[in-house]
Amino acid sequence: MRSFFPILAATALLAVTTAEAYxxxxxxxxxxxxxxxxWIPSSNSVNWIEEDNWGSGHPNFPSGGEIYDAEALYYDFMGGMAYVALVTSFPSNGxxxxxxxxxxxxxxxxxSYEYGLKTTGHLQGGFFANPTWTNASTYPSSGPARIIGGTMLDVQPLVYFETEIIENGFPTYIIEGRFDWSALGNPSQPFNLHWTQxxxxxxxxxxVTPVPEPGSLFLLGTGYAALCGLSWRRRKKK
Ligand SMILES: [Ca+2]
Ligand SMILES: [Ca+2]
Ligand SMILES: [Ca+2]
Ligand SMILES: [Ca+2]
Incomplete structure (x- = not known):
């Protein structure tokens, strides 16, 4: 029976690697x-917030109307990557x-924001440590806004996509990207994600509350079972 264990572990590994990424x-x-x-995502592992039109933070937000509306922000973790998706009426060229x-x-x-992900420009998708930020000009309490310096650790794919979805007369844009979880230092405590113009x-x-993937939980469980088996065998030898 014991010889089946490596096969079981291999099956668990396969299940993890074939999980569908974003x-x-x-x-x-x-x-x-x-x-x-x-607005509700299909996976309950997603951390998210929806503020389509008048949300929290300021009684009149989005100030200036629909074109400024920041509508929803999603976060998920998969295969060592942190995925983010943001919905807004705000155009990529401003x-x-x-x-x-x-x-x-x-x-x-x-x-204070120790890391940042560039959404536009020639460094789009760049993941920055200790970025220098601009503040928000009209509503400083919304800041920080844009990265203008810092150490770029990595670049991953990121798109700022104009969809064909129109709401209140304005197109809907999606920012979808990712960053390397290890570049963030594998945090175990909740952290904050933020976006403004x-x-x-x-x-x-x-x-965001970091949680291990179901796959890694299963692997941990398998490892634990293996350890238990080992100690049981050791005990029996005595
Ligand atoms: Ca997608
Ligand atoms: Ca809206
Ligand atoms: Ca909003
Ligand atoms: Ca901080």
Missing amino acids: VINGLLDDWGVQPHIQ YMYSYPGDIGIDLDRNG SCGNDVLNLT
């Missing part, structure tokens, strides 16, 4: 989300001297 294409069908129709911000990560939730007319803040 496709970075600006479409949210892989999240089970249809903007304005179905509007009225305001430009899209970058995604901030506040690891210890103290209001350079004006700060709307803002999304999401607290």
Whole structure:
């Protein structure tokens, strides 16, 4: 019977590697989300927030109307990668001297953002440590907004995609990207994700609770079972 153990472990590994990752294409069908129709993601491992139109943080947000609306933010972890998806009416090339911000990560939730993910420009998809941020110009309390310096650790695919979905007369855009979990130092405590525009007319803040993947939980369980088997055998020898 014992010789079956490696086969079982191999099967568990296979189950982990064949788990379907998110496709970075600006479409949210892989999240089970249809903007304005179905905001609730299909997987309960997703951390998310939806603030389509008047959300929390400011009584009149989005200030300036629908075009500034930051609508939803999603986060999930899979295969060593952290995936993010953001829904907004704000265009990738900006509007009225305001430009899209970058995604901030506040690891210890103290209001300063130690990491960031570039959403636009020639460094799009770049993952930064200790970034220098611009503040939000019109609503400073919405800040920080854009990365203008720091150490770029890695670059991963990221798209800022104009969908054909129109809401209140404005197109809906999807920012979909990812970053290497190990670049973040494999945190085990909750951390904050953040996005706004350079004006700060709307803002999304999401607290993420890191949880191991079901696959890794299963592997941990398998390892534990193996250890138990070992100690049982040792005991029996005495
Ligand atoms: Ca996708
Ligand atoms: Ca909206
Ligand atoms: Ca909003
Ligand atoms: Ca911090």
